[in-house]
Amino acid sequence: MLFVLALSAYVTGFFGYLGYLIFHQEIYHKVGHYFFVLGLGIQTFVLLSSFMVTGIMPVENLRETLCFTAWAIALIYVGFNLRFRLMVLGAFVAPLVCGIMIASSLFSGSSAVSPDLLKGVWTFVHITAIFLGDGAFILAACVGIIYLMQERAIKKKQHGFIYHRLPSLEVLDKMGYACVAFGFPMLTFGMIAGFIYAQSVWGKWWSWDPKELWSVVTWLFYAALLHERLTVGWRGKRAAVMAIIGLAVVLITFGVNFFLLGHHTQFTKF
Amino acid sequence: MDIVLVGLNHKTAPVDIRECFAFDSLEADAGLKELSRIPELTEAVLISTCNRVEVAAACQDPDEGVSAIKDFFSRTKSMPLENFEQNLFVYKGDEAVQHVFRVASSLDSMVLGEPQILGQMKESYRLATQAKTTGAVLNRLMHRCFMTAKRVRKETGIGDHAVSISYAAVELARKIFGELTDKKVLLIGAGEMAELAVEHLLNHRAAGVFVANRTFERAVSLAQRFRGTPIRLEEVEEHLKIADIIISSTGAPGYVLEKKDVKKVLRARKNRPLFFIDIAVPRDIDPAINNLSNNFVYDIDDLQGVIDRNIDERQKEAVRAERIVDENVIKYRTWLEGLDIVPTIVSLQKKLEAIRQTEMAKTLAHVSGLDENGKEAIDRLTQSIINKVMHDPIQFLKAGGHREKQKKEVLGFTRDIFNLNNSQNGDNFTPDEE
Numbered sequence: 001m002l003f004v005l006a007l008s009a010y011v012t013g014f015f016g017y018l019g020y021l022i023f024h025q026e027i028y029h030k031v032g033h034y035f036f037v038l039g040l041g042i043q044t045f046v047l048l049s050s051f052m053v054t055g056i057m058p059v060e061n062l063r064e065t066l067c068f069t070a071w072a073i074a075l076i077y078v079g080f081n082l083r084f085r086l087m088v089l090g091a092f093v094a095p096l097v098c099g100i101m102i103a104s105s106l107f108s109g110s111s112a113v114s115p116d117l118l119k120g121v122w123t124f125v126h127i128t129a130i131f132l133g134d135g136a137f138i139l140a141a142c143v144g145i146i147y148l149m150q151e152r153a154i155k156k157k158q159h160g161f162i163y164h165r166l167p168s169l170e171v172l173d174k175m176g177y178a179c180v181a182f183g184f185p186m187l188t189f190g191m192i193a194g195f196i197y198a199q200s201v202w203g204k205w206w207s208w209d210p211k212e213l214w215s216v217v218t219w220l221f222y223a224a225l226l227h228e229r230l231t232v233g234w235r236g237k238r239a240a241v242m243a244i245i246g247l248a249v250v251l252i253t254f255g256v257n258f259f260l261l262g263h264h265t266q267f268t269k270f
Numbered sequence: 271m272d273i274v275l276v277g278l279n280h281k282t283a284p285v286d287i288r289e290c291f292a293f294d295s296l297e298a299d300a301g302l303k304e305l306s307r308i309p310e311l312t313e314a315v316l317i318s319t320c321n322r323v324e325v326a327a328a329c330q331d332p333d334e335g336v337s338a339i340k341d342f343f344s345r346t347k348s349m350p351l352e353n354f355e356q357n358l359f360v361y362k363g364d365e366a367v368q369h370v371f372r373v374a375s376s377l378d379s380m381v382l383g384e385p386q387i388l389g390q391m392k393e394s395y396r397l398a399t400q401a402k403t404t405g406a407v408l409n410r411l412m413h414r415c416f417m418t419a420k421r422v423r424k425e426t427g428i429g430d431h432a433v434s435i436s437y438a439a440v441e442l443a444r445k446i447f448g449e450l451t452d453k454k455v456l457l458i459g460a461g462e463m464a465e466l467a468v469e470h471l472l473n474h475r476a477a478g479v480f481v482a483n484r485t486f487e488r489a490v491s492l493a494q495r496f497r498g499t500p501i502r503l504e505e506v507e508e509h510l511k512i513a514d515i516i517i518s519s520t521g522a523p524g525y526v527l528e529k530k531d532v533k534k535v536l537r538a539r540k541n542r543p544l545f546f547i548d549i550a551v552p553r554d555i556d557p558a559i560n561n562l563s564n565n566f567v568y569d570i571d572d573l574q575g576v577i578d579r580n581i582d583e584r585q586k587e588a589v590r591a592e593r594i595v596d597e598n599v600i601k602y603r604t605w606l607e608g609l610d611i612v613p614t615i616v617s618l619q620k621k622l623e624a625i626r627q628t629e630m631a632k633t634l635a636h637v638s639g640l641d642e643n644g645k646e647a648i649d650r651l652t653q654s655i656i657n658k659v660m661h662d663p664i665q666f667l668k669a670g671g672h673r674e675k676q677k678k679e680v681l682g683f684t685r686d687i688f689n690l691n692n693s694q695n696g697d698n699f700t701p702d703e704e
Contacts (some may be wrong), residue, residue: 154445155560157572159579164431168448169543233540236564 002046003067007101010074017090021165029087036094040074047071048100054262056118057127066104068127069254070097072135076179080139084175088165092142122197126190130215133186134250137222140179143249144240147172151237173235176243184222191215211264214253221249271407271606272332275318275337275366276358280380283357286598291347291354293318301346302401310338313408315398317373317388321380326370332362351412367602370411371595374419376428383428383584384666388419410605418598425594426587431580436467438576439547439568440474443515446545446566452478456477456513458482458506459520460492464549467517468496480513481505483698484520510535510544518554532562547573611667614681617690618663622656 016032019025047058047068059065077093117123146166153163164171194212195205206212225242228234234242257264278291293301298316305325307313307497313328315532329335332580340358359370372378374391395412398404404412423429432438448455455476457468468479479498482505483489489500501509510516510532520526541564548555548569560567568576630652634645667684684690 052691150445156441157568157575159576163445168444169446170448232537233542235541236543238541238563 002042003101003105006039006042006046007098007105009035009042010094010098010101013037013090014094017088017094020048020216021088024165026087029090032090032094036074037048037078040071040078041076041166043067043071057123059127061107063104063107066100066107068133070100070104072131073097073100073138074085076132076135076139076182078195080136080175080179080182084171084178086146086167086171086175088146088167092146093139095251096138096142096224117201120197120200122193126193126197129186129190129193129268132225133183134254135191136179136186137243137246137250140176140183140243141255143176144243147176147240148237148244151240169236172240174237177229177235180222180225180243180246184219184226187215187219187222191219210256211253214249214256218246218249218253221246223248271312271328271330272363273326273328273366273407273411273606274332274335274339274363275324275361275369276336276343277322277360278354278357279322279324279378282359283354287354287357288321288323290349290372290648291318291323291343292320293323295393297346298394298397299401301342302398302403305342306347306403308342308430310334313405314403315394315408315412317391317394319387320372322378324373326366326408326411330404335638336360336362338416359467364599364603367411368595368599371415371418371598372592374415375422375591375595376419377422377591381433382432382505382581382588385423385429388416388423391419392416398481407606411602414598414602418595421598422591422594426590428584428587428591431578431583433580433584434466435463435549435570435573436470438573438580439467439517440470442547442566442568442576443471444474447514450474450515452477453514454478454480454512455498456480456482456506456509456516457492457496458503458516458518458521458554459484459497459550460488461519461549464517465492465495467547467549471515472496474646476515482509482510491702501624507531507535511538513544514542514554515545515547517549519549520554521550522554523552523558526550526557528556528560529558532559532565534563536562549573558637559640607654614684614690615664615667618660618684618688621688621690622660626652626656659665 013032013034013036016028016030016035018032019028020032050056050058059068073093074097077089077097081089118127147169149162150166150169150172153159153166154169194215198207199205225234225239225246229239278287278385280288283291283568293316298318301316302314305311305316305327308314310331311327311329315326317324317326323343324338327335329338329341340351340355343349343354343358369378374388376383376385376387391412395404398408398412423691432441443450443453450471453471455468455471457464457479460483461511472479477495479496480501481489481493481496481498482501482503483492484503487501492498505513510527516527518526527546543564543566544550546555546559546565546567546606548567551570553569555567555569557567557569559565630648634640634648663684667680
């Protein structure tokens with residue numbers, strides 16, 4: 001019930017953002033944003049209350065995992081937009097959140113994990129940090145797409161619908177960077193928590209699990225991206241393209257258990 | 271009461287005639303005093319900008335009002351009427367109101383949507399109120415026109431998007447850099463358009479200017495004007511490392527900056543974006559630079575293309591603006607018509623109320639043995655008789671189905687049969703502001 005409520009708030013928010021994009025009137029954005037934040041509030045309440053009652057992180061199966069992903073993206077978006085106020089971004093992020101929410105409802109909610117695995121402070125830190133980090137990377141990719149659209153409009157000198165509505169390249173670039181700069185320490189932190197957790201449960205830090213491997217690939221990728229930006233100034237188009245490629249790596253890491261088994265498999269069972 | 275407007279603008283009169291007719295603020299003051307002495311005009315406003323000279327006036331007879339204004343122009347500017355009569359436009363009634371609203375909303379401007387005209391209209395109105403040449407009709411008209419103009423600006427995109435080369439350059443710079451506060455400008459060469467662009471960039475708080483010129487003296491004097499730094503032409507490449515916006519306008523036959531020159535500095539700039547504005551013909555900046563990542567080149571044709579599209583945009587918005595204007599013209603007309611009817615109704619009400627009070631007093635003085643209840647009942651009875659009697663005539667007046675001319679007749683007839691013209695009631699009626 002609350003899930004439907006949260007989803008409808010997100011969808012309403014999406015239409016508000018879309019209205020703003022098309023008609024360019026602030027009121028649409030305002031109303032849309034209220035609804036989106038409302039959706040986030042409801043979902044936060046749902047997640048928090050279920051966690052409080054059971055003490056289990058709500059990633060027991062693919063359904064819950066996707067829900068949690070949508071929540072992380074929504075939270076990161078709302079949080080970052082407090083600072084950057086990219087009014088058009090909602091029209092890009094909201095459909096993503098709605099899509100993931102709807103996709104999650106297609107899967108059954110039967111639990112595949114022994115609940116004990118999902119208890120304890122290290123799991124909490126591990127899962128929360130990783131998902132928030134991934135949310136930030138996804139947002140960075142969204143911003144990257146918008147950057148490429150705007151850059152193309154300016155380079156090709158086609159100042160149409162897109163050009164007038166999108167913000168300046170500088171703001172987009174800064175926001176993309178801020179997302180990566182936030183996501184990377186989150187990922188690092190989450191991975192460390194994961195190692196500690198693995199040590200405490202299975203008695204070893206590292207077990208060549210495909211998800212662990214890809215996490216390291218993701219980590220290396222974003223580490224390289226940040227390093228290049230700070231030293232030679234990978235910015236603008238290249239940074240945007242890399243953020244989008246980064247999203248692909250994140251998605252592989254997320255979906256690797258569909259093809260290869262490992263101890264993360266049960267979380268993506270459906 | 272009718273509104274007329276006589277004037278000339280950039281569409282009807284060539285610049286030499288407009289020059290002759292322009293009023294500066296001193297002349298405008300004298301002109302307004304002159305207008306206030308014309309008996310045919312009850313109220314007047316004089317609007318004078320570089321593109322237009324117009325007199326809007328309220329008068330009893332529109333034709334007399336128009337010829338009085340024409341006469342005023344001819345007298346104050348000492349020019350025989352036949353020399354400029356073909357340049358004048360004349361509007362009466364709704365058309366005059368619509369024209370004033372359109373002018374204030376910048377729909378009648380040479381550059382559609384330019385923002386200065388509203389300020390100029392306000393100044394004209396200020397002068398008119400100082401000279402006390404306005405009354406209820408024109409005060410309302412001017413307030414309504416300011417309101418309409420503001421609404422047009424707020425609800426349509428008529429003022430959006432640059433329509434001059436220099437503003438288009440600033441707008442683009444802001445799309446690339448966002449805020450310009452820490453961005454430095456490099457001006458190569460000189461020229462009116464380039465200098466204007468630099469000025470606009472500085473107005474948008476660009477951080478500083480380097481000026482390069484073939485003759486160093488010229489660079490020094492230009493740099494002084496912009497409080498910038500003069501540099502030699504040979505130093506341009508070096509300054510590409512610091513500058514962010516390059517405006518080039520030299521008479522050089524070939525490219526002043528080539529792709530390889532820019533490529534060299536990219537690393538030192540840590541790939542921070544560079545925006546080249548090439549105003550020169552033949553071009554100064556190698557267009558291939560546009561293919562470099564984070565580098566943007568706009569030449570004069572690109573900018574002109576941007577402007578052309580922006581003008582199209584504004585014209586599209588103008589359609590919506592015209593709708594807002596028309597809506598307000600109708601509102602104003604409704605008010606103006608009410609202005610004629612309302613005093614009639616008010617004096618009618620006052621007259622009947624006066625009769626009622628006198629007759630009540632007479633009757634009550636002769637009748638004894640009435641308690642408070644009885645007195646109140648008589649009061650209510652007489653009141654409701656008056657209301658019932660007045661109801662249909664008032665409805666008839668208010669219905670407004672009559673044409674302008676008929677309306678005057680209807681109002682005159684009503685005043686005659688009730689003998690309202692001789693009574694003092696309602697003569698100093700002033701309509702409330704909405």
